[in-house]
Amino acid sequence: xxxxxxxxxxxxxxxxxxxxxxxxxxxxxxxxxxxxxxxxxxxxxxxxxxxxxxxxxxxxxxxxxxxxxxxxxxxxxxxxxxxxxxxxxxxxxxxxxxxxxx
Amino acid sequence: xxxxxxxxxxxxxxxxxxxxxxxxxxxxxxxxxxxxxxxxxxxxxxxxxxxxxxxxxxxxxxxxxxxxxxxxxxxxxxxxxxxxxxxxxxxxxxxxxxxxxxxxxxxxxxxxxxxxxxxxxxxxxxxxxxxxxxxxxxxxxxxxxxxxxxxxxxxxxxxxxxxxxxxxxxxxx
Numbered sequence: 001x002x003x004x005x006x007x008x009x010x011x012x013x014x015x016x017x018x019x020x021x022x023x024x025x026x027x028x029x030x031x032x033x034x035x036x037x038x039x040x041x042x043x044x045x046x047x048x049x050x051x052x053x054x055x056x057x058x059x060x061x062x063x064x065x066x067x068x069x070x071x072x073x074x075x076x077x078x079x080x081x082x083x084x085x086x087x088x089x090x091x092x093x094x095x096x097x098x099x100x101x102x
Numbered sequence: 103x104x105x106x107x108x109x110x111x112x113x114x115x116x117x118x119x120x121x122x123x124x125x126x127x128x129x130x131x132x133x134x135x136x137x138x139x140x141x142x143x144x145x146x147x148x149x150x151x152x153x154x155x156x157x158x159x160x161x162x163x164x165x166x167x168x169x170x171x172x173x174x175x176x177x178x179x180x181x182x183x184x185x186x187x188x189x190x191x192x193x194x195x196x197x198x199x200x201x202x203x204x205x206x207x208x209x210x211x212x213x214x215x216x217x218x219x220x221x222x223x224x225x226x227x228x229x230x231x232x233x234x235x236x237x238x239x240x241x242x243x244x245x246x247x248x249x250x251x252x253x254x255x256x257x258x259x260x261x262x263x264x265x266x267x268x269x270x271x272x273x274x275x
Contacts, residue, residue: 005107005147005148008107008108008111009144009148012111012114012115012144015115016114016115016118016137016141019115019118019119019122020118022122023121023122026122027122029127031127031169031172031173031176032122032127032130034169035121035130035131035134035169036121036122038134038161038165039118039121039134039137042137042138042141042157042161045153045157046141046144046145049145049148049150049153050148052150052226053148053149053150053226056149056226057226058226058230058231058233058234058235059234060150060153060226061150061152061153061226061231062231062234062235062239062242064150064153064156065153065156065231065235065246066242066246068156068160068161069246069249069250070246070249071161071165072160072164072165072250072253073249073250073252073253074253075165075168075169076168076253076254076256076257077253077256077257077260079168079169079172079257079261080256080257080259080260080261081260082172082176083172083175083260083261084260084261086176092176
């Protein structure tokens with residue numbers, strides 16, 4: 001791959017990360033917030049793979065695999081918390097959980 | 103190769119935007135799967151076929167199926183849809199978007215002015231990744247397995263308690 005492709009990959013990762021961040025800030029539906037966190041993790045993985053391809057080293061893909069494992073653990077815990085939230089408050093709006101009392 | 107790369111990148115960005123502005127959950131998930139597939143295509147074009155396969159199998163397969171499963175169990179109504187639509191009015195976020203656009207322009211300028219080393223086709227296949235993963239990064243693999251175990255135990259604890267609490271009729275705040 002050439003340098004222009006590497007620049008494009010890193011730029012795309014930055015754009016996707018910003019979109020995920022905007023999703024976390026804008027949405028109040030907890031499922032969309034989890035999706036946006038996934039978008040951000042995916043963008044970070046894209047940046048790692050791009051950098052690894054740019055220098056032709058396997059370390060970028062190794063880090064991508066670690067990010068993948070972390071994303072899987074995070075989404076399992078996050079969806080379990082969504083279950084707790086939904087059964088307790090009957091909604092998926094995170095602002096309702098601001099009233100939580102210990 | 104470059105035309106494919108830019109098309110895939112454009113598709114990824116467009117699909118991600120549609121994920122964020124979508125008001126109902128299932129179309130958003132579908133757009134996100136499109137975005138993941140576009141990113142997998144980009145991985146392949148970058149000479150990382152193993153990462154592309156993992157992206158499709160684990161991200162677009164396993165994790166998204168988990169999302170769809172939870173969404174079908176929750177079965178959201180139209181109430182949340184109306185509320186999210188109200189939250190996405192233009193006047194609230196136009197200022198921060200303008201500031202972020204300035205920052206974005208700076209990032210583009212920096213990335214396109216910087217000179218980068220390396221040229222020509224290079225492929226980093228599954229063999230090299232596996233050699234690195236189970237060679238110098240073996241401790242990382244062990245830590246990832248511990249993390250997955252912790253996630254499993256935590257998810258069992260939280261979701262199991264949620265189902266139990268629903269049966270008992272846990273008190274409303």
